[in-house]
Every structure is written in structure tokens, then in C-alpha cells.
Amino acid sequence: MDDFIVSARKYRPDNFVSVVGQDSITKTLKNSIKTNQLAQAYLFCGPRGVGKTTCARIFAKTINCSNVNSEFEACNECESCVAFNKLRSLNIHELDAASNNSVDDIRNLIDQVRIPPQLGSYSVYIIDEVHMLSSAAFNAFLKTLEEPPKHVVFILATTEKHKIIPTILSRCQIFDFNRIGVDDIRDRLEFVAQKENISAEHDALQIIAQKADGAMRDALSIFDQIVSFSGKDITYQSTIKNLNVLDYEIYFDITNAFITANYSQSLLIFDDVIRKGFEANYFITGLASHFRDLLICKDPGTVELLEVGKKIKEKYLEHAQKCSVSFLFQAIGIANNADLNYKASQNKRLLVELALLSICNIENEALINNIEAEKPVENKKTEQKSEVKPEHKFEVKPVVKEKAVSQKTVTSEDTTTQMSVPVEPVAEKPVGEELENIKAANTQSERATEQKSVSENKPSYIGVSIKDIAKSTEKIIETDSSGEPIINYEHLGTDDYDEEKLKYVWEKYAESKSADPRLNSFLKTHAPVKDADNQYSITVENNQIKAKLEAELMDTLKFLKTELNNSEFELSYKVGTTEQEKTFKSDQEKLEDMIKQNPEVKNLRDQLNLDFE
Ligand SMILES: [Zn+2]
Structure with missing residues (x-):
């Protein structure tokens, strides 16, 4: 030898x-x-x-x-x-x-x-x-x-x-002497692998280079270790297994669950990670880094800061498109907070799970607020007329929600002075419900500012107001006795369509909103359900969402009727329990679910005397 x-x-x-x-x-x-x-x-x-x-x-x-x-x-x-x-x-x-x-x-x-x-x-x-x-x-x-x-x-x-x-x-x-860059280390490892007649996947060497944290000597030691483990053929899979590194795919998968507000999926993925023997802490810090990497992909100027292999980089760029900057900001905050509180936590698993649930909730909340921010002109008018009650502005801090509930300030917009009034949390109501009320009370200005900065360059889906429709489709606009515009669809036929065709058209409609990823994914998960011939409805989670979607209904109908070439197609929104609803839960309900899954959670909660504020 x-x-x-x-x-x-x-x-x-x-x-x-x-x-x-x-x-x-x-x-x-x-x-x-x-x-x-x-x-x-x-x-x-x-x-x-x-x-x-x-x-x-x-x-x-x-x-x-x-x-x-x-x-x-x-x-x-x-x-x-x-x-x-x-x-x-x-x-x-x-x-x-x-x-x-x-x-x-x-x-x-x-x-x-x-x-x-x-x-x-x-x-x-x-x-x-x-x-x-x-x-x-x-x-x-x-x-x-x-x-x-x-x-x-x-x-x-x-x-x-x-x-x-x-x-x-x-x-x-x-x-x-500086730490050696990941790319430099990887190139050197590629050179060594070639000299040693070892075939090594690019992404595998990238992982080794990252793990070495800037030290060439460490990189080569790890390389030797991998070679003795997997022989002359180093693959990405064998490397992450040997180094006990979490696969990027897991983070991509869980991010998909987050942006579609798929609570259960995110918990299952996390469970899988734990089963594979990874520390929850390792997972949550990795998750924070993952969000950071997605965030730097949002700006061409910072993409260079991404230190991953070629294939994975493409994946990052692709996934970054699906996430909004505000989502990533909030998600990084939540993940980082969980990391900071990890050591002190008595129930580490629950801590991480709650963080995952909060991240899932970001997109749901954002959707509500987003639509709120863009109320159509007519609604604004009625509000101005009936300005008897002062509007209340709640400043909800995005990250620490529990605190925000009890510490928010109320500003009266009737007067120019701002006063801070502590709001007592309503004990009987679950936290989730209360949060919803706050959202409903959110005024437009706060969101509008954010919206402005985000949407200055790209068209916002709500850009289509009734006025806009009226302008673009003047031929088919009439006004009823009360002056409300109605759209005349007489030029359309009454073509037959089946569920498949409607599904296709609905997805096309969702895609037409792709400039707004939140709305896009919301629409994709809420398809119309048939009530009677040409009568369809969509069940949504609460009245706020319903009201906001209805504000756009004319635009939606115009799209669907035209695409189906059927003037008799009708769509309505109603509030009720849907598949989605089952996952749209208050913190209390989430906890109850967890207790159902694992009775130990209840014991822990009782022993530690934990409760929601
Ligand atoms: Zn010499």
C-alpha cells in the first residue's frame, strides 16, 4: 500500500x-x-x-x-x-x-x-x-x-x-492575510482532485470549500476525509451526508411551503430534518442564511455575495423571484430571533415550530394588507364622506407579533398630534382573531408608503381600478341609474366549458397577476367551485379578504368571461371553511393542533405555565 x-x-x-x-x-x-x-x-x-x-x-x-x-x-x-x-x-x-x-x-x-x-x-x-x-x-x-x-x-x-x-x-x-475565498478554495480542490484522478462534482467541492471557512488547510483535510469515505467519486449527496450538511433542497422546499402559507408542510419538513439527526438550532440558523442568500439574489448588485455552486446559484435566482423583499426581511428577522432565543428556550422544538408558523403567516398577512392598501377609488370617497369616526392607525411591528398586540400605539388622524394609547388585549378573543381586527383597522397610509416603494417600478395588480377598465373598454361600458358603471358583455358568446377549461383560465388569470407573487399564489390556491351552471364561488378565509377581492370582481369577471367566451359566467366570494382555512389558524389553534399531534406539548405548556398573552 x-x-x-x-x-x-x-x-x-x-x-x-x-x-x-x-x-x-x-x-x-x-x-x-x-x-x-x-x-x-x-x-x-x-x-x-x-x-x-x-x-x-x-x-x-x-x-x-x-x-x-x-x-x-x-x-x-x-x-x-x-x-x-x-x-x-x-x-x-x-x-x-x-x-x-x-x-x-x-x-x-x-x-x-x-x-x-x-x-x-x-x-x-x-x-x-x-x-x-x-x-x-x-x-x-x-x-x-x-x-x-x-x-x-x-x-x-x-x-x-x-x-x-x-x-x-x-x-x-x-x-x-485574508481568509481565502470560497471560489479560490474550490478551484484549488478541483486542481487537487484532477491530480489525484478523482472525479468530483462541482457543487460537492463548493460545499467543502464553504465548510472550510476560509482555511485551505482545513479544506484539504475535509477533502481527504470525503475521499476516504466515498472513494474516487465525490458527489454532492455523499458530501453533504458525510459532512452532516443540510441539503439546499430542504430549504428551497420549506420556502415554497412558506410562500404558499402551507403550515402543515413546513412542520413536516422540519420534522424530517430532526429525524435525520440535525439540531433544530442548526436548521434555524441555516434557514436565516438561506433567506439572506435569497435576499441578496433580489439585487443584481449583491448577487456576487452568493457563495454557492453554479447549479445551486441558478436555483437561488429562480426562487428569489418568488419571494418578495418584505417577506424575506421579516422571515430573516423571525429566524434570527428564534436563533437568539434558542439557548434560553425550555422547549426548543416548539420555539422553532412557532417561528416556522410565523413565517408561514407573513404571506397571509401581507395579502390582506396589500389589498387593503389599494382600495378602489369609490370606497375611498365613501370613507371621506363618513368621516365621523376617527381612523385608527395601529403600528404593528412586523417581527415580534405578540408584543405588537399589547404595545401598539393608536394615532388619531383627525388631529395632527399623535398620541400613544396602550390598547388592552381582548382576553376572550384568540390572538389570531385580534390580529385580524388590527389588520382591518390598518389605515392605508402605512401600507401605501411601503407599497409605493415596492411598486414604483413594476405595475401593481390593483392598478386596474374601475376607472381604468372604463377607460380601456369604453365601448362596452354603460352606466346604470345610480351612476355605477356596468360592463356589457353582449358581444360575448355562451360557449360551453368544462372544469378543466375553467381551471386553465383561472390559472391564466392568476398568472396575469404574477407581478404580485402573493396574490398570484393566493389565487392559485383558491380556485372557483361550481354552485350551479355558470355560477361559481370561491370560499375565502375572512370578510376582509372577501371585501378586497370583491373590489376587483369586475376586473376578474371581465377576464374570465372573455377567456371563456361566455357572458353568463358568474363568480362570487364567500367566507367559510376551506382547505386553506384549516391551515389559517390562530396561535391558540396551532398550539391545540400541536397538542393533538404530541400530547407532551400540553404537559410542557402546563408545567412551564406558558400561555399566550
Ligand atoms: Zn534555487
């Missing part, structure tokens, strides 16, 4: 050009060799595994090479280079200050420093983890560092620059 050499050693760079991700540093070092302006002391700072010692060794080899090439790299052939490559050069001395940090250790070093090199021009002293030296050792070292013999070059390396005393800092030329 071949002697196995770990990749981190086998593929340790042996010249400047092969150092990964530290271009500016290697360039500066080469430049100093080129101009023959060597400092006597260098300080290499930066995280572990990013190439500090490697660069120090290459530098030591190169300044001792008797035949430096035109690229200012060591020749690897001269006597000095050969000695370096065989690790038996006497021109390089490495001291690990972590284990040799006493005054005596430094005195030994100072004695050695006086002896000039026999071969080559420089004796290079690499002192690793130099911040570990005791203060006495530091002081003993200071004088030598101040006036070293001409043939000596010190290279001090540290992961903790702030622990280095200023007198040392001021005597060194300082190089700050």
Missing part, C-alpha cells in the same frame, strides 16, 4: 504562484526580492490555515536561492533550494512560540541568530504564534529585533495581531 500523504502536505504550495488567495501579499514579497529591499522583520497576521507559514517558507527559500528566475521564484534546483525542498536546509529555523514561550527559549534563539549561514545569504527565523510569548520573553527578544545581524530575517506569525505589543509591531513590516 502506498504511503498516504495528507493532501494539505502533498499539495502545500512550493512557490509564490501556487499560493491560493493571497495575491497581493505574494506580489509584494516578490517585489521586495526584485528590488532587493528586504526588511529584517516581518509580521504575518491572519486566521489559521490561510498560508502564513507556507508563505514564510517560500520566502525563505526564494531569498536563499542562487538562481532566482525571471518571475522571481526559486529555481528548485540549486543546492539551497534542494535542501529546502528536502526539509533539511540550515537556513530556516522554525520556533513554535506556543510551546517555547519562556525567556530561556528566546535566549537560545538569540544565541543562534549570531551564527551566519554557511550556504545561501540569509538565516530565516519563523516564530509561529508569536503572541504566545511571555512578556519577559518578548522583552528579551526586543533588542535582537531592533538590531538584528545583517544575515537574519525574522518572520513572526500570529492569529491574534491585537495581542502583539506596539514596540514589536513598529519594528515589523506587517502583512495581513
Whole structure:
């Protein structure tokens, strides 16, 4: 059997050009060799595994090479280079200050420093983890560092620059090593895989590079680990399994559940994750990062910040289109809050589940508010006329809903002064219901501002008001006795259509609202149901939604009648229990469901005396 050499050693760079991700540093070092302006002391700072010692060794080899090439790299052939490559050069001395940090250790070093090199021009002293030296050792070292013999070059390396005393800092030329970028690490891994005749999927290497967190050495160790696990064929699946990394697909799936307000699906996905042995905390932090990644995909300027493989990147871009910016903002907040509260929580699973349910609820709420914000003109008029009661504006904080309920402020819009009045939560009503009332009371201005900024560039679905229809279809508009516009569909036929055709047309209508993903997904999950011939209805969750959809009914009917070529088709909205309703629940109901699923939840709730405010 071949002697196995770990990749981190086998593929340790042996010249400047092969150092990964530290271009500016290697360039500066080469430049100093080129101009023959060597400092006597260098300080290499930066995280572990990013190439500090490697660069120090290459530098030591190169300044001792008797035949430096035109690229200012060591020749690897001269006597000095050969000695370096065989690790038996006497021109390089490495001291690990972590284990040799006493005054005596430094005195030994100072004695050695006086002896000039026999071969080559420089004796290079690499002192690793130099911040570990005791203060006495530091002081003993200071004088030598101040006036070293001409043939000596010190290279001090540290992961903790702030622990280095200023007198040392001021005597060194300082190089700050950066974490290595994920792409650079992945490229290097691709190179190593190729050299080792290992076929590796791009996305698999990307995962390893991410896991390495900027350290090349760690990346290569992980790579070795994966190779010993899956042999000469590294796949994405085997890699995430081996590294215990959650598949991106899980996050994409659960996001789909969120944006369609599919509560049960989100809980099932989470359950699946737990069953696979992942910590709930790991999942929720991953989820927050996932939302962050989706958010940066919303802006072409920040897409570059996304550090994932090619295939997964495409997926992110595609999914980002389905999520609104405000959804992502709120979802990040909720996920992050759950993460922050995780340690303190007595029932961690419930904490995460409640967070998931809250995220599911974002789109539902947004839909209600969204439609509210765009009341048609006629409604506004009647409101203005009957301005007997002052409108109340509730400022509901988007993230911490429970708090918002009890701490919201009421502003009277009749007067210009704003006053804060605490609102007592109504104890008899479930929290969910109360929230709904608040939403109903929300005035337009708050949402309208948000709406404005979001929809300035893209057309909003409510852009179609009755006025607009009247303008665009003047030919078929008439006015009834009370001045209300009615649309005349006499030019249409009475074609037959079946459920399939209606379903197709309905989806087409939903698609015509794709500029508003919330409305789009709402319509897709609420299809018309047949009551009688040409009489269809849609059951919605509550009166607010019903009222808002009805405000658009004329537009909706026009679309459907025209597409079906049937002037007799009628559609109405009613409130009731639907499939969707079953998942549209108050917090109390959600809890009851959870207790049904797992009676332990009730015990926990009772023991801890937990309750909704
Ligand atoms: Zn050489």
C-alpha cells in the first residue's frame, strides 16, 4: 500500500504562484526580492490555515536561492533550494512560540541568530504564534529585533495581531492575510482532485470549500476525509451526508411551503430534518442564511455575495423571484430571533415550530394588507364622506407579533398630534382573531408608503381600478341609474366549458397577476367551485379578504368571461371553511393542533405555565 500523504502536505504550495488567495501579499514579497529591499522583520497576521507559514517558507527559500528566475521564484534546483525542498536546509529555523514561550527559549534563539549561514545569504527565523510569548520573553527578544545581524530575517506569525505589543509591531513590516475565498478554495480542490484522478462534482467541492471557512488547510483535510469515505467519486449527496450538511433542497422546499402559507408542510419538513439527526438550532440558523442568500439574489448588485455552486446559484435566482423583499426581511428577522432565543428556550422544538408558523403567516398577512392598501377609488370617497369616526392607525411591528398586540400605539388622524394609547388585549378573543381586527383597522397610509416603494417600478395588480377598465373598454361600458358603471358583455358568446377549461383560465388569470407573487399564489390556491351552471364561488378565509377581492370582481369577471367566451359566467366570494382555512389558524389553534399531534406539548405548556398573552 502506498504511503498516504495528507493532501494539505502533498499539495502545500512550493512557490509564490501556487499560493491560493493571497495575491497581493505574494506580489509584494516578490517585489521586495526584485528590488532587493528586504526588511529584517516581518509580521504575518491572519486566521489559521490561510498560508502564513507556507508563505514564510517560500520566502525563505526564494531569498536563499542562487538562481532566482525571471518571475522571481526559486529555481528548485540549486543546492539551497534542494535542501529546502528536502526539509533539511540550515537556513530556516522554525520556533513554535506556543510551546517555547519562556525567556530561556528566546535566549537560545538569540544565541543562534549570531551564527551566519554557511550556504545561501540569509538565516530565516519563523516564530509561529508569536503572541504566545511571555512578556519577559518578548522583552528579551526586543533588542535582537531592533538590531538584528545583517544575515537574519525574522518572520513572526500570529492569529491574534491585537495581542502583539506596539514596540514589536513598529519594528515589523506587517502583512495581513485574508481568509481565502470560497471560489479560490474550490478551484484549488478541483486542481487537487484532477491530480489525484478523482472525479468530483462541482457543487460537492463548493460545499467543502464553504465548510472550510476560509482555511485551505482545513479544506484539504475535509477533502481527504470525503475521499476516504466515498472513494474516487465525490458527489454532492455523499458530501453533504458525510459532512452532516443540510441539503439546499430542504430549504428551497420549506420556502415554497412558506410562500404558499402551507403550515402543515413546513412542520413536516422540519420534522424530517430532526429525524435525520440535525439540531433544530442548526436548521434555524441555516434557514436565516438561506433567506439572506435569497435576499441578496433580489439585487443584481449583491448577487456576487452568493457563495454557492453554479447549479445551486441558478436555483437561488429562480426562487428569489418568488419571494418578495418584505417577506424575506421579516422571515430573516423571525429566524434570527428564534436563533437568539434558542439557548434560553425550555422547549426548543416548539420555539422553532412557532417561528416556522410565523413565517408561514407573513404571506397571509401581507395579502390582506396589500389589498387593503389599494382600495378602489369609490370606497375611498365613501370613507371621506363618513368621516365621523376617527381612523385608527395601529403600528404593528412586523417581527415580534405578540408584543405588537399589547404595545401598539393608536394615532388619531383627525388631529395632527399623535398620541400613544396602550390598547388592552381582548382576553376572550384568540390572538389570531385580534390580529385580524388590527389588520382591518390598518389605515392605508402605512401600507401605501411601503407599497409605493415596492411598486414604483413594476405595475401593481390593483392598478386596474374601475376607472381604468372604463377607460380601456369604453365601448362596452354603460352606466346604470345610480351612476355605477356596468360592463356589457353582449358581444360575448355562451360557449360551453368544462372544469378543466375553467381551471386553465383561472390559472391564466392568476398568472396575469404574477407581478404580485402573493396574490398570484393566493389565487392559485383558491380556485372557483361550481354552485350551479355558470355560477361559481370561491370560499375565502375572512370578510376582509372577501371585501378586497370583491373590489376587483369586475376586473376578474371581465377576464374570465372573455377567456371563456361566455357572458353568463358568474363568480362570487364567500367566507367559510376551506382547505386553506384549516391551515389559517390562530396561535391558540396551532398550539391545540400541536397538542393533538404530541400530547407532551400540553404537559410542557402546563408545567412551564406558558400561555399566550
Ligand atoms: Zn534555487
